[in-house]
Amino acid sequence: MIRSIIGLFVLSALVIACSKNALTGKGQFTLLPESELQTMATTEYQQFLSSNKVIATSNNRDAEMVRRVGQRITKAVDAYYAEKGISDKLAGFKWEYNLVDDKAVNAWCMPGGKIVVYTGLLPITQNEAALAAVMGHEVSHALLQHGNQRMSQGLAQQLGGVALSVAVANKPQQTQNLFLGAYGAGTQLGVLLPFSRKHELEADDWGLKFAAMAGYNPQEAINLWKRMEQASSGQKPPEFMSTHPSEGRRIEQLEKLMPEALKYYKPVGN
Ligand SMILES: [Zn+2]
Numbered sequence: 511m512i513r514s515i516i517g518l519f520v521l522s523a524l525v526i527a528c529s530k531n532a533l534t535g536k537g538q539f540t541l542l543p544e545s546e547l548q549t550m551a552t553t554e555y556q557q558f559l560s561s562n563k564v565i566a567t568s569n570n571r572d573a574e575m576v577r578r579v580g581q582r583i584t585k586a587v588d589a590y591y592a593e594k595g596i597s598d599k600l601a602g603f604k605w606e607y608n609l610v611d612d613k614a615v616n617a618w619c620m621p622g623g624k625i626v627v628y629t630g631l632l633p634i635t636q637n638e639a640a641l642a643a644v645m646g647h648e649v650s651h652a653l654l655q656h657g658n659q660r661m662s663q664g665l666a667q668q669l670g671g672v673a674l675s676v677a678v679a680n681k682p683q684q685t686q687n688l689f690l691g692a693y694g695a696g697t698q699l700g701v702l703l704p705f706s707r708k709h710e711l712e713a714d715d716w717g718l719k720f721a722a723m724a725g726y727n728p729q730e731a732i733n734l735w736k737r738m739e740q741a742s743s744g745q746k747p748p749e750f751m752s753t754h755p756s757e758g759r760r761i762e763q764l765e766k767l768m769p770e771a772l773k774y775y776k777p778v779g780n
Contacts, residue, residue, distance in 0.1 A: 614749045
């Protein structure tokens with residue numbers, strides 16, 4: 511009897527740790543309730559926006575473009591989730607898209623759909639479809655809960671696997687650094703963490719599909735990564751390349767993913 515109770519306890523602990531991602535249907539190591547991360551993201555996002563120069567969309571074509579691309583991609587995400595009957599998984603998402611004036615080549619998406627694009631990225635994206643490739647990729651990291659997995663691992667390794675609320679209460683600075691690092695937003699604090707190759711491939715896969723569903727030619731992603739690699743041959747590689755290592759095989763992998771992504775592509779005249 512006791513053994514079966516212990517067994518049940520272990521089993522339920524495993525079930526919590528290995529939740530399923532709605533998009534892939536695959537198991538994953540997420541210890542943290544996404545809702546708690548979304549709450550934390552709301553605070554961190556506001557703090558980031560208030561301490562950086564946000565470019566208003568009025569009379570700024572780049573800021574307008576970031577918002578337009580974001581809206582088109584998230585509309586595609588909404589439609590896809592509705593079609594799959596999993597719209598409830600987006601309940602905590604309140605998408606926001608902001609362009610900040612910063613030379614860093616960077617972009618990220620926090621839980622609940624809090625997106626930032628840095629102006630330094632735009633000379634490399636050069637066109638709207640390439641920006642859609644980056645934003646689709648970042649949105650996919652959020653939907654795939656990659657940050658949650660990184661944050662879960664970080665909490666387990668650095669803070670002994672305590673609950674998020676306990677970590678925030680006891681070690682606020684360390685927890686904030688972990689959080690920003692987990693979402694690729696920690697450049698100023700020097701806590702850049704590269705996403706794993708597996709996460710990168712998964713985010714590329716879904717990112718291409720969502721960009722395509724939003725009416726952007728996914729093939730532009732290949733040109734984008736060529737430019738990204740050129741930019742990273744300089745003395746200081748862009749932040750985006752530090753968190754998104756390409757290892758030279760990215761373009762090859764994108765080409766493999768392309769036929770499937772192109773099935774979702776419906777041009778709407780960019
Ligand atoms: Zn990535």
